[in-house]
Amino acid sequence: MTVIPRSLDISPEEREDFLVIYNDDFVHITSNILNISSTWELLHKEQAANLGGTLLQILETTGFLLAGQIKNTTHRFNSSEVQMSVFALTWNSTKDVVDLFLPDDHQATSFRLPKDFGSLLQENSTQVRLVSFSVEQRSAMRALPATRNRDMAYGTYKEMNSPLISVSAGGVGQQINFTELHDSATIRFEHSFPEAGPIYRDLFREQRPGERATPVPLKATCAYWDTQDGQWSPDGCYVINTTRDVTYCACQHLTMFAILTDIHHYVGRDRxxxxxxxxxxxxxxxxxxxxxxxxxxxxxxxxxxxxxxxxxxxxxxxxxxxxxxxxxxxxxxxxxxxxxxxxxxxxxxxxxxxxxxxxxxxxxxxxxxxxxxxxxxxxxxxxxxxxxxxxxxxxxxxxxxxxxxxxxxxxxxxxxxxxxxxxxxxxxxxxxxxxxxxxxxxxxxxxxxxxxxxxxxxxxxxLRTNKQKTRGEQIRLWVKGSFSLNCLLGTTWVFGFLYMNTGHVFAYIFTIFNASQGLMILILHCIVNDSVREAIVNSLPDRLSKYLKKQGPSQGLRAKVVPGQESSTPVVILVRKADNTLTLRNGTPGSPPPTKSQKRKRLLGKMQQWQEAASPESRRTSLESFESTSSSSNDEGGAAEEVATPWMPDSSRYIPGFEAILECDERSPRSEQRLSFFQ
The missing domain is CATH 1.20.1070.10 (Rhodopsin 7-helix transmembrane proteins)
Incomplete structure (x- = not known):
């Protein structure tokens, strides 16, 4: 290390040369001290912070010694861990934006000083003195531990994720605040480690072999080193924009800056x-x-x-x-x-x-x-x-x-x-x-x-039929409809996105709802489905099938759509033929098939009702549909299963119930055939 001579009988050029050599030697010494990890691991965090802060302040002081001896020039000093630049600028050059690229013009990390920042300095010289240096992330973490911070959430898990940048102007210890200029300094930090993984901190798994804990995305914090308290603080700095690779900060003052971020914490498997x-x-x-x-x-x-x-x-x-x-x-x-x-x-x-x-x-x-x-x-x-x-x-x-x-x-x-x-x-x-x-x-x-x-x-x-249902049956219908929509629409996956973007509690909700879809489909489409239950019972051995039928009445199509118990109520009968096809005829619940004369008499009565309530087009369509269904039902012989749906004399068209439509669709023997209801 070169010692600066005390004699004042040297030229300014010689003094500048000595200071250049002195700064270069001190930069390398500082780099070597910071690079020896064992030096810092044996120290307590508070001791490391005090020693590291003092060392970097001395580095800044040596830079200002050189800045006082130069004019309109720049000196750069590079080492493996520390890079320093000393500037002497004219006053006129500070009236525009000044961009500093650290440690050199080819680096992605930059510092932009606001316009006319020189007006905040003491006007006792024709030059504006600037000293800036940067320290690599791994060395800066040893000297200035990120866990020493204030007013930060999860402060004990913070880590530095950028180089340490220091910019000072004027002289040693001079405080500059850009509030008077209604502007701020802008810093572009390139992350030392790209942010990866989920945006929450705790990972419920074990750390993989050779894996390094990654920074949590979008959790970067702009902070400066408070030399008086010996800790990091976010006061006067805020994040302009942040991505997984770069963060832009704005600060109202000059000092040492860095990016602090959360690091993923591996808490183990959630059994x-x-x-x-x-x-x-x-x-x-x-x-x-x-x-x-x-x-x-x-x-x-x-x-x-x-x-x-x-x-x-x-x-x-x-x-x-x-x-x-x-x-x-x-x-x-x-x-x-x-x-x-x-x-x-x-x-x-x-x-x-x-x-x-x-x-x-x-x-x-x-x-x-x-x-x-x-x-x-x-x-x-x-x-x-x-x-x-x-x-x-x-x-x-x-x-x-x-x-x-x-x-x-x-x-x-x-x-x-x-x-x-x-x-x-x-x-x-x-x-x-x-x-x-x-x-x-x-x-x-x-x-x-x-x-x-x-x-x-x-x-x-x-409506009258629904009123006659017991409260338990109504609740059963409500629950069936609600869970059907839940299973069919897939809304349970919304909790998956909430889990990815918020916290671990939604993982339980997502797991329960999403993994239960199969069980809900079995219950709603098989167990509580009357036609499926009837098909299963009919496929069982005769003795067991008869026993199960005796234990409870059939819950097939008949029980779903019969509007009342009065046998005299005029209805339209839905008949299932021997070949498993469906047709319509007039009658009452449980009554035998009507004779031809009864059909003709009822047909004339219905035609008269249609003429009173419907338009000519609808009467023509309804008549053709009714005649076709009546003739088809008349030609069919043998026993047939009858299901009653209400006939409304004062209505212009007959609309079947929703449950009847679904049941008829399920009972259709071919996919291209469905029950045809007449108008």
């Missing part, structure tokens, strides 16, 4: 959540398998609605299996390539389940609004359920490969991702979130229209 998810997902998969078997092997309940529900069981079952075994990459210790393929498969099957739910909503709306149509929409439903998800996955891959120059994809389970799932960066997560929102909105619209038609077209007799 309760793991057990709950495993049990519920297993039950859900088993329930979906049972429901699929019932829909597949009991041909008597075949219908478009059953076919859609069957495909929904397939998509949800495979999605739950992937969620159970392959979502958590640490469960089976998956490699990055296998995890990416698993994420792609999970994306596809979750999308397929969403669009089959949408097909369910379309089918219910079409069934209620167009009961006279014989068209089959199953090919369109298949294309919607399996074709659209494939297109979404392929487009996601193409976009991802294009951004990665066709070398690798970053959409599915990128490196350092927590789960085998879509990346939350670059908007890839919207390839699932977008369809989820669209399907939820459209499905809700379809169901609201369905319920609106049910309420609008409900007859007084139907």
């Amino acid at each position: 309760v959540l793991d057990t709950l998810g495993t049990v519920l997902s297993s039950i859900s998969c088993i329930s979906l398998f049972i429901a699929f078997g019932i829909f597949q092997f009991y041909k008597s309940i075949a219908s478009p609605r059953v076919s859609i529900t069957k495909q929904l069981c397939v998509a949800l079952g495979l999605a739950h299996l992937l969620l159970l075994f392959l979502l958590d990459r640490d469960f089976l210790k998956l490699s990055e390539s296998v995890c990416s393929v698993s994420a792609m498969a999970l994306h596809y099957w979750l999308m397929a389940s969403l669009f089959w739910m949408l097909a369910e909503g379309f089918h219910l709306l079409q069934t209620v609004s167009d009961v006279l149509s014989h068209a089959s929409y199953m090919p369109a439903y298949w294309l919607l359920g399996y074709g659209v998800p494939a297109i979404v996955v392929m487009v996601t891959l193409l976009v991802s490969y294009d951004q990665g120059h066709w070398s690798c994809q970053a959409a599915y389970a990128p490196p350092h991702s927590e789960y085998c799932w879509l990346s939350t960066e670059d908007g890839y997560i919207w390839t699932f979130t977008g369809p989820l929102i669209v399907v939820t909105v459209v499905s809700n619209f379809a169901y609201l229209n369905t319920f609106n038609m049910m309420i609008t077209l409900r007859t007084a007799s139907t």
Whole structure:
């Protein structure tokens, strides 16, 4: 180290040369001290902060010694850990914005001084003196521990995620505040470690071998080192903008600055959540398998609605299996390539389940609004359920490969991702979130229209029937409808996004609701479904089947739509023939088939009612429909199951109940046939 001579009989040029050598030596000494980790690990945090702060203040003082000897020039000193620049600027140059790039003009970290900042300095010289230095992140953390801070949440878990930057003007210890200029200094920090992982701090898993704790995204804090208190403080600084790689800060004063951020904390596995998810997902998969078997092997309940529900069981079952075994990459210790393929498969099957739910909503709306149509929409439903998800996955891959120059994809389970799932960066997560929102909105619209038609077209007799139901039956209907919407619309995945963006508590809600979907489908579509129960009972051995039928009355189509117990009430009878087809005729509940004369007499009476209430077009359509259904019912012989629905003499058209439409749709022997109700 060169010693500055005390003699004053030297020229300014020689003194400047000595100070240049002195600053260069001191920068290297400071770098060596900060680079020896063992020097700082043995010290307490408070001792390290005091020694580190003093060392950097001495470094600043040596810089101002040189700044006082130069004019209109700049000196730079570089070492492995510390880089320092000493500036001498003219007063006129401070009237414009001054940009300092640290440690040199090719670095991404920069410091912008506001306009006319020189007016805040003492005007005792023709030069504006500036000293700036930067310290590498790993060395700065040893000298100025980030855990020594005030007014910061989770202060004990803070870490520095940028180089340390110091800018001082005027002289040693001179305080400058930009409040008088109504402006502030702007600092651009490039993160030492890119932020990665979820945006919450606690990770409920073990740290992987060789893994370094990553900074929490969007948690960067702009702070300065308070030399008096020996700790970091955010006072006078705030974040302008932050990304995973860069943070922009604005500060009202000059001193030493850095970015402090939260670091992910590995708290270990949540055994309760793991057990709950495993049990519920297993039950859900088993329930979906049972429901699929019932829909597949009991041909008597075949219908478009059953076919859609069957495909929904397939998509949800495979999605739950992937969620159970392959979502958590640490469960089976998956490699990055296998995890990416698993994420792609999970994306596809979750999308397929969403669009089959949408097909369910379309089918219910079409069934209620167009009961006279014989068209089959199953090919369109298949294309919607399996074709659209494939297109979404392929487009996601193409976009991802294009951004990665066709070398690798970053959409599915990128490196350092927590789960085998879509990346939350670059908007890839919207390839699932977008369809989820669209399907939820459209499905809700379809169901609201369905319920609106049910309420609008409900007859007084139907209302009377509902009033005659017990409170338990009403609650059963309400619960069935609520859980059906919950399962079909997929709103439980909203809790998944809340979990990703908030905290761990939503993980329990998401796990319970999402993993219980299979069980709910088995209950709502099989156990409480009367036609499915009837088909199962009929397939049992005769003795057991008769025993079960004796234990309780049939809950089939008859019990659902009979409006009252009075046998004299005029009704339209729904008859199931021997070949399992459905037709309509006039009669009363439990009465034998009417004779031809009775049919003709009733027909004339109904025609007179139609002439009084309906237009010529509707009378013509209604007459043709009624004659066709009457003739078809007259030709059928043998016993037939009768189901009564109310006839309203003062109404211009007959509208069947919603439950009757669904039951008739389920009992249709072919997907292209449904019950035709006349107007």
